[in-house]
Amino acid sequence: MKEFITFIQQLINGLSLGSVYALMALGYTMVYGIAKMLNFAHGDIIMVGAYTVSIVCSIAGFSPMAAVLASIVVCTALGVTIEKIAYKPLRNASPLAVLITAIGVSYFLQSVALLIFGSKARKVQSVLNLESVKIGGVDLSGVALVIIFITILIMILLTLFIKCTKVGKAMLAVSEDRGAAQLMGINVNATISMTFAIGSALAAIAGVLFVSSYGYVDPYTGALPGIKTFVAAVIGGIGSIPGAMFGGIVLGIIESLSKAYISTDLADAIVFGVLIVVLLFKPAGMLGKKKITKV
Amino acid sequence: MENKKSILFAIIAIVIFIALFTLVEMGLLSRQYMGLLVPICVNIILAVSLNLIVGFLGELSLGHAGFMSIGAYAGCLFTVYANLPPFIEIPLALIIGGLVAALFGFIIGIPALRLRGDYLAIVTLGFGEIVRSVLNSLKIVGGSGGLKGINSGMHKSDYYIVAYIVVIITILVISNFINSRHGRAVKAIRDNVIAAESVGINVVYYKILGFVIAAFFAGMAGVLYGHNIGILKPATFDFNKSIEILVMVIMGSMGNIPGSIIAAIILTVLPEALRFLQDYRMLIYAVALILIMLFSSNPTLIEFRKKIFGKKEKGGK
Known part of the structure; x- marks a missing residue:
């Protein structure tokens, strides 16, 4: 019985970690689906969001809610600026060039953060202060439950936004066929900027939730989660919103179970191993559509 | 033409060798720069071998440090446990490191068949x-x-010679590979997979071959590195190391072997010479990556570049 309770607790931990991954993966998958590029700097936007929260909370002494809003504003502005300066000039360049630029942007953000804040980890006050709940002997952390709830809420809102609004439909059109969308009078550049704005705002929220459960931030906070998030998006099938959600949660559960039962050191190796296996058998991901190349 | 080129290459290689040898023997190089000789060799090998994947095969590999570490561990474990005379042990270690890394290159080459670009x-x-x-x-x-x-058991100056020979072998093998029938097939795959396949090029075979060769040399570089430094830590071979190698390839321009060599030398010596800029190193790399990509891929910026350097570029061609 005791083992069962630990298992359930690990499962809930995994679900909460997975929800954060899912939030980040939503941003990745939207940008990939619409701009057809891998935004390597997505993880580092999360880091910037976390630093913003930490600074606003400690220096300015604002309330946590104000800090969250500030972080969303900063990240959105940053995401759109990066898109304008670094990615927009390469709209028709080879995918390799865009990918390398994105890696450059990621390193740029990391090294700027390193120069400003130093390599020492900085403490972040948790935005969420909640008691844990006990249900049938299982200790459920309040933060974990709130994270899961927020993620589900955001996913529903995002799906509604894309299905029901004009901007959302424009995004779908651009992701299906950029040229045809342009002919129909859709402003492709504005749509792509909008995608970056939404993706970065989601990254900001994910960043806040991520550091709420970890409690500190350093310049490399975003790097590995950023990569793992991409893994989540790929496992779920990149470009698909339910896929990102599914992939994120699967990844979170795998990671937390392997940390608990196999080895902390090997958890990352297992995550990437799963990615390679999934891609070998389903190159388009679990929920992705298979693309046929026409000659 | 080809003959002239290889004679030129041989002359350059011998001249550099004699110059370095006299410098080292006469003690004209400072300790600091002597210590850089092997790292320069290691980085040249890494950059040239990664260029085979990125520049010629047209796939982005972000795990080159992984091949390097596998080779390094395999080769160094061999020298730690086998107690042979150094002049037999080191070449054997290099080959073992290379072969084990190549085996992993083969394993990574298999997903490369189904995946392209970002996924790969x-x-x-x-x-x-x-x-x-x-x-x-x-x-x-x-x-x-x-x-x-880990101990090479060799005198320092003998070890420099070994490293230099490995560099020459790497450059010779990879540049000959690229100019051969196989190399042309690899380049054809990079330019258009479907077209290459339809003229009967075995895409599966050449992609794996590219990864295997690149991994082999990266493994040798790892063995050289390990015996020079004496200790291997997994943390050295992280993602940043892979990116550092990638920066060398990009700065030397993709698909250009002399470029990779020069970039590898500059990027090894420069951080030592500019110690005071240590904190800004990664920032400079990042900005350089972005600017190089913008100036080589954006139509407006290409025009701008041609206006400024127009005459030189025309003269060059």
Whole structure:
């Protein structure tokens, strides 16, 4: 019985970690689906969001809610600026060039953060202060439950936004066929900027939730989660919103179970191993559509 | 034409060798620069071999440090446990390191058949991370504390010669490969997979071959590195190392071997010469990556570049 309770607790931990991954993966998958590029700097936007929260909370002494809003504003502005300066000039360049630029942007953000804040980890006050709940002997952390709830809420809102609004439909059109969308009078550049704005705002929220459960931030906070998030998006099938959600949660559960039962050191190796296996058998991901190349 | 080129290459190689040899023997190089000779060789090998994947095969590999670490551990474990005379041991270690790395290159080459571009880049990245965390948790190789007590058993100046010979072999093999029938097939795959396949090029074979050759040399570079430094730590071979090699390839311009060599030398010597800029190194790399990509791929900026350097570029061609 005791083992069962630990298992359930690990499962809930995994679900909460997975929800954060899912939030980040939503941003990745939207940008990939619409701009057809891998935004390597997505993880580092999360880091910037976390630093913003930490600074606003400690220096300015604002309330946590104000800090969250500030972080969303900063990240959105940053995401759109990066898109304008670094990615927009390469709209028709080879995918390799865009990918390398994105890696450059990621390193740029990391090294700027390193120069400003130093390599020492900085403490972040948790935005969420909640008691844990006990249900049938299982200790459920309040933060974990709130994270899961927020993620589900955001996913529903995002799906509604894309299905029901004009901007959302424009995004779908651009992701299906950029040229045809342009002919129909859709402003492709504005749509792509909008995608970056939404993706970065989601990254900001994910960043806040991520550091709420970890409690500190350093310049490399975003790097590995950023990569793992991409893994989540790929496992779920990149470009698909339910896929990102599914992939994120699967990844979170795998990671937390392997940390608990196999080895902390090997958890990352297992995550990437799963990615390679999934891609070998389903190159388009679990929920992705298979693309046929026409000659 | 080809003959002239190879004669020129041989002359350059011998001249550089004699120049370096006299400098080292006469003690004209400062300790600091002597210490850089092997790292320069290691980086040249890494950059040239990664260029084969990125520049000629047209796939982005973000796990080159993974191949390097596998080779390094395999080769160094061999020298730690086998007690042979150094002049037999080191070449054997180099070959073992290269072969083990090549085996992993083959394994990574298999997903490369089904995946392209971004997906493949992430698989190679994941591969690098897997290698690092497995090495971190393996007790036989010392875990995160590192594999200690690696000794080449050679005199320093003999070891420089070994490193130099490996560099020459790498450059010769890879540039000959690229100019051969196989190399042309590899370039055809990069330019258009479907067209290459339809004229009967075996895409599967050449893609794996590219990864195997690149991994082999990266493994040798790892062995050289390990015997020079004496201790191997998994943390050295992280994602940043892979990116550093990639920066060398990009700065030397993709698909250009002399470029990779020059960039590798500059990027090894420069951080030592500009110690005071140490903190800004990664920032400079990042900005350089972005600017190089913008200036080489954006139509308006290409025009701008041609206006400024127009005459030179025309003269060059």
